[in-house]
Amino acid sequence: MTKLSVNINKIATLRNSRGGNVPNVVQFAKDVQRFGAEGVTIHPRPDERHIRYQDAHDLKSEVYTEYNIEGNPVESFVELVLNVKPTQVTLVPDAVDAITSNAGWDTIKNKDFLVDVIKEFQQNGIRTSIFVDPVLGQIEGAKATGTDRIELYTEAFAHQYSLGNTAAIKPYADSAILASNLNLGINAGHDLSLDNIEYFKKNIPGLLEVSIGHALIAESLYLGVENVVQMYLRKLKSQF
Numbered sequence: 465m466t467k468l469s470v471n472i473n474k475i476a477t478l479r480n481s482r483g484g485n486v487p488n489v490v491q492f493a494k495d496v497q498r499f500g501a502e503g504v505t506i507h508p509r510p511d512e513r514h515i516r517y518q519d520a521h522d523l524k525s526e527v528y529t530e531y532n533i534e535g536n537p538v539e540s541f542v543e544l545v546l547n548v549k550p551t552q553v554t555l556v557p558d559a560v561d562a563i564t565s566n567a568g569w570d571t572i573k574n575k576d577f578l579v580d581v582i583k584e585f586q587q588n589g590i591r592t593s594i595f596v597d598p599v600l601g602q603i604e605g606a607k608a609t610g611t612d613r614i615e616l617y618t619e620a621f622a623h624q625y626s627l628g629n630t631a632a633i634k635p636y637a638d639s640a641i642l643a644s645n646l647n648l649g650i651n652a653g654h655d656l657s658l659d660n661i662e663y664f665k666k667n668i669p670g671l672l673e674v675s676i677g678h679a680l681i682a683e684s685l686y687l688g689v690e691n692v693v694q695m696y697l698r699k700l701k702s703q704f
């Protein structure tokens with residue numbers, strides 16, 4: 465079965481836009497778990513533009529499902545993860561100024577670095593996953609790093625699928641078969657949505673977990689807005 469981990473970065477983005485604590489990131493994490501989410505993902509970035517390092521600590525005692533922290537393993541991130549000790553750390557090679565994650569690791573060029581950092585996390589009881597493009601050579605390179613899992617970077621699939629190009633699944637299916645043969649666990653994420661998740665899941669054997677944030681939060685707004693507008697109208701139109 466594929467687990468759903470909800471990425472709550474966007475809740476922190478909204479909170480930070482006003483400086484208070486609305487919406488409450490910890491409460492949101494508690495609620496998505498109550499609604500059935502099987503994990504919570506955060507991706508603290510060095511500029512803390514959404515999830516703050518303090519959020520990672522505050523969430524620790526409230527995430528009773530799988531806690532996944534993603535990020536580039538710069539010194540401050542490694543220290544944070546070793547302190548918080550989530551279930552899983554997902555290493556993503558994003559630049560400090562990247563708007564969002566935009567590439568997987570070059571697992572061959574960065575092998576020595578990844579081997580060291582992965583070993584450190586594993587020795588501390590933290591499962592590791594590394595963000596990769598669906599390229600067979602990169603999957604083989606991932607195996608050589610010692611990681612427990614890979615996370616397939618699905619932005620290209622999501623984009624092509626939205627254009628009607630269903631064949632864009634092929635490199636992902638091929639990568640998943642290779643990863644399974646190599647005994648690597650398979651996660652996936654980035655731009656997955658209610659539109660594309662069923663097709664993706666159906667075609668990816670052994671998919672253990674998807675982490676979904678941007679679309680899930682946008683869909684929650686679309687699917688919830690009618691109810692909330694009605695609630696306001698009821699309050700405004702009631703006669704006292």
Ligand SMILES: CC(=O)[C@@H](O)[C@H](O)COP(=O)(O)O
Nearest residue numbers: 473507534556564565653654
């Ligand atoms: C690794 C990945 O694809 C997600 O973590 C994504 O990067 C979300 O991060 P942002 O919310 O900062 O876009």
Ligand SMILES: NCC(=O)COP(=O)(O)O
Nearest residue numbers: 471653654655675677678
């Ligand atoms: N690892 C991917 C993730 O956590 C969420 O990505 P997105 O759904 O916000 O694109």
